[in-house]
Amino acid sequence: MTLVVGLVNQTGVLLCADTLVASDVIVLYESKILPVIFSDGRALVGYSGGATFGKAAIERISTSLNRHNGSPRSLDDITQNIRKVWLACFRESHKDKSLSADQIMAAIWSKKEQAVRLYCSSNEALAENVNSECIGCGDLVGRFVMGSGAGGETIPERRAFERAVRAVGLTKSFMPSSIGGRLIAVNLSGQGLVHIHGWQDVHHVESYASDLDGAGRELSDLFFSALTDARELDDVLTSYSAKLRYLQEFWQSDATRNSLPDSIPPEAEGIWRAFNEADQ
Numbered sequence: 676m677t678l679v680v681g682l683v684n685q686t687g688v689l690l691c692a693d694t695l696v697a698s699d700v701i702v703l704y705e706s707k708i709l710p711v712i713f714s715d716g717r718a719l720v721g722y723s724g725g726a727t728f729g730k731a732a733i734e735r736i737s738t739s740l741n742r743h744n745g746s747p748r749s750l751d752d753i754t755q756n757i758r759k760v761w762l763a764c765f766r767e768s769h770k771d772k773s774l775s776a777d778q779i780m781a782a783i784w785s786k787k788e789q790a791v792r793l794y795c796s797s798n799e800a801l802a803e804n805v806n807s808e809c810i811g812c813g814d815l816v817g818r819f820v821m822g823s824g825a826g827g828e829t830i831p832e833r834r835a836f837e838r839a840v841r842a843v844g845l846t847k848s849f850m851p852s853s854i855g856g857r858l859i860a861v862n863l864s865g866q867g868l869v870h871i872h873g874w875q876d877v878h879h880v881e882s883y884a885s886d887l888d889g890a891g892r893e894l895s896d897l898f899f900s901a902l903t904d905a906r907e908l909d910d911v912l913t914s915y916s917a918k919l920r921y922l923q924e925f926w927q928s929d930a931t932r933n934s935l936p937d938s939i940p941p942e943a944e945g946i947w948r949a950f951n952e953a954d955q
Contacts (some may be wrong), residue, residue, distance in 0.1 A: 682826030724777035751757035873937025
């Protein structure tokens with residue numbers, strides 16, 4: 676199933692996804708964002724839908740990109756290579772014309788241009804997005820949570836990270852049987868460097884996003900029940916403000932956030948190894 680969110684930001688492109696991989700007979704937790712390293716570029720590719728198809732398609736993309744041994748390619752040339760492989764993979768396995776759950780999202784970096792872009796599939800098509808994108812069964816909820824204009828070249832990476840984790844985390848709480856496990860959040864920069872956000876940091880943002888969402892829903896319920904009484908409405912707003920201040924104090928002083936060293940999520944170690952070996 677899955678939800679993968681991608682946001683363009685000031686430093687590059689950030690991808691965030693859940694780690695639940697389930698079938699009729701087994702449940703696993705692994706990264707749905709995979710590293711693709713080749714001679715003249717790098718990519719992070721996330722998949723939604725069936726894990727077997729998604730991983731096989733990404734493996735074929737990686738194999739094709741690594742056949743190149745000529746001069747460094749532009750982003751357009753690299754993307755065209757990926758587009759052809761994806762089209763072939765999709766047509767081989769999908770005869771139905773309805774929108775499939777099997778899709779990919781990619782942050783693609785060109786060594787020649789020293790630039791990274793966000794691309795997303797829609798069945799046979801693969802197109803660039805300069806803002807934000809979602810794929811997977813929770814894409815509509817994720818888009819709603821993020822809102823319009825969530826990404827873009829003027830958005831700081833930290834803000835993109837928080838928006839992505841909030842979107843995937845809240846969607847996970849709405850759809851726990853389809854989206855689950857630890858979240859992976861990783862940014863590919865315009866210099867081809869990868870930044871994997873620590874799992875404590877991810878969990879911290881996710882948990883407080885849930886608390887804030889709950890407070891907002893409580894305010895909405897009380898607001899509509901208090902429309903006929905101005906004093907009661909004032910009490911509701913005062914209570915809501917106090918709750919926000921309370922959450923803000925804990926957000927800034929949370930012991931887990933301030934005292935524990937952060938670490939890469941175990942599910943993302945494959946991404947770290949691939950990029951680390953490429954940098955050697």
